[in-house]
Amino acid sequence: MPGIELVCCPVNALMKKLPLMRSCKEVTALVIAREDRDLPLAEQLALRVHMVICKACPTFERQVLTMRHAMKQWRNYGADNDE
Numbered sequence: 001m002p003g004i005e006l007v008c009c010p011v012n013a014l015m016k017k018l019p020l021m022r023s024c025k026e027v028t029a030l031v032i033a034r035e036d037r038d039l040p041l042a043e044q045l046a047l048r049v050h051m052v053i054c055k056a057c058p059t060f061e062r063q064v065l066t067m068r069h070a071m072k073q074w075r076n077y078g079a080d081n082d083e
């Protein structure tokens with residue numbers, strides 16, 4: 001049918017239109033980078049926008065946060081047992 005845009009994936013269609021859109025690959029890289037350094041405001045915003053529309057990336061983010069928490073606990077555990 002002419003005149004009707006074929007949209008197989010609404011997320012990908014949105015990504016082409018909005019400058020703040022990032023792919024899942026870019027977002028996972030940002031989530032990992034955020035562990036080491038503060039992200040620029042634009043990247044933080046893009047991350048939040050993506051987390052709202054994506055189902056997989058929030059799960060990944062949760063896992064990274066769980067890992068970070070576990071590593072912290074592990075470090076504290078080591079410190080407690082020094083004495």
Ligand SMILES: [Zn+2]
Nearest residue numbers: 024027054057
């Ligand atoms: Zn994603």
